[in-house]
Amino acid sequence: MPTGTIQPLIKQQLDIKFIQYKAYALAMGRTGVGKTTLVNGLCGTKHEAGSGHGSKTRNLFRNDTNIGEGQLALIDTPGTDSTTEAYRHAHLLRTALITGNINTIFIVIKYDSRYDKMVINYREVEIPVRRYRYKIVIIVSYWDISERPKQDFEGICNEFKKNGINCNIIFYSNKSALETMVNLMYSCVSNMDEERLEINDNDFYLNFNLMDIKLEIEESSREFARDALSLCEEFKQTAMRVHHESVPDGDEILHMLIVEFEREMDQLLKKFTDKHGNSMATTDDYISYINMQKKTVEFCDIFVKTVRPLMSYNLCDIQDPRNLIKRCPNCNLIWFKAEGCDGTTDCGNNNFSNRFDVSKRSHHKFQLKRINGKLQWEKLSNVVEPSKYFIEAPEMREMPNASVNAPHDQQFSDNDMSSAEGLVFNHMMDENELQVEVPNDGNNLVETKSHRKRMGCGTSFVWKNLPKIEDELILQLLTVKTMELAKQKISEEYFTHMCTNRNKNIDSIFHS
Template structure:
């Protein structure tokens, strides 16, 4: 049994004449509905289920603990379908009845910064009511040192949002009555209030939400495309068995360079699409994540290729890395840091891939087939995610 923990120990809960009411908010899969079922004895499907009942709003009374209060469960704030409908439902839940407390449910992550990002995303529609927010951190059982990690979580969340009323750390294995008592203790010190969210404020927040969700969908697509390209280039790498050592070296080098170019193109496509959005909401964190992912994947692919080459690709003293031939006129030129200028035929060798074009060209059909998930004529299937 995991005993729930609270950041600010509250005094004995005040007895309210009126039954307090709260709303649960959070991303899909963090445990909102599971928590509601634990406290209210209901059997609503969780947000991860196709039959998720949080596509609707439900209000139920807690049946555990020493005090009675109502809980409104809301749709996941990160829904990628019917987002406008879910936003309206969330607004209805916030404004339909007098609320004492807004509980934002976060899932415990060992990467604390990820929890902060999730909190900021969920808090967006209710940012003006921060003093009514209590954060519920679920999946306490995934933490190694509960007390130490909870202290760190409290620190980073209060630094992010100093007006947070309280923070509770719990697990689905915790005693439901203990969780309910801590929640009631927080609620009982907040006077009930009917929140007002004007149409203008709603649409501003919804538009920001839509922008962030659009960027997140593009980021997810970027990660998928990076994986597809990594699989395809890895397949291409393994199709060079019949080539001479020289041709293999040329091809491997070309693949490393072209792979990086392809990932750079994917990154630039994202930036071009969302440049104005990032300026408007002052959010460039996804770009940093994409750059980090691109670097890691490029390093991973390079590490898988360089051991197959007959020379050290990164040895600047090796003449094979310095002397090249123009693929157009055959002129020998030096590969210097500032570029090699123009050749006799007038074609400037502007990138490492130019002079390898012929070697790589023979493998283009394989690469295309791999992206399309087709057979390569060798009885082998292309890589899948």
């Protein structure tokens, strides 16, 4: 495309005032936005520019424009976000600001279809000179990238205005006519008085440090996104291996992958907050953290959607007994979830003064390891046995070693069906009151004043993270032969329970 085909635009057209002295303007912005390229074009210079390896501007350049209607000198400065020689660049920028009179500060930002991102970039560059906002004019570079310039022009101007930024804005690209561009710039410069800026050393370097902090947070945010994507791909590949290799206990391994992926994503987020928690408080910048929380949820949802079709049952089926019947990881008591969500709950319906910490204990028969950089699963040799601890409380005594406290690896046959006789699942009205009622021989349970049987060890755990119990045990507990019959029985019980609750809330009394 020949030079001059992209017409530069300006938010507020100003008449040029012909002043009797040479005006000075300073160009500042992040690395790679086109500051030096713009100055070279307007001044006929050949200073080195580049965006691939940090700022190439390591000195101050003050050159007169060789085109246009007025006398104007432009000062090019290093990129404010340069990661190399940061202190040198800060010193050069301050020197440019305080040496001689300045009419205008041009802040150059790169066009982005996300207008809010442009505002964020502007605010970061503006920090060292925000005291002189009335001297700032925004230049939007790379304007030729816009696919809908008319809508973008209005949208960008409105976005800055919405954020309380009322500076004039010029839109241009390196395909714009240089003479038109310099005249637009001079129209802004000539309408501003020259002024020697006063910038205190301490204030300036504090503000520059704040900008550095924001840039560090931004870099860590990009690192988080890369690590999260890599982690998601790693776990996806592992899940597909489990599926293709038809691994025994594949459902439990896939479920474990979901739980472990969420845990590792939380660790990535914690790594960020540990590093930048104080910095975010200092700069009052929590946008990056909120965005990463959102990304964490999105990645977890993506992974669950990938794994769910690979399993033999649906983890979200609220009537599947494999989701409703689970074992306490501490005492191995088995519970039936009649109501409530899949979040944190307790083993038992007591108000315990002591609670067990099972956060570091494996709930699954398998564990994940990275061997030679590859995620692998292996079966644990010492699967957790039922706990021998019990709560010393007047409402409860030690639970007996009944069939519901069976170790994870115990196998059951048809002859064991008698062990489930008399076992009844009670539907409770609250998630913390889920329980399995076992035959009471007078030793294992104590009646309270409310005549409610109190059971459990008080351990807190996340229900959805617990692995399903053995299919054979589920069939025995429900006294059926197949999982489909088990689901049918659960569905019938669930329907009866819901009808009972609904009828309780209906006022069926005759009123006079």
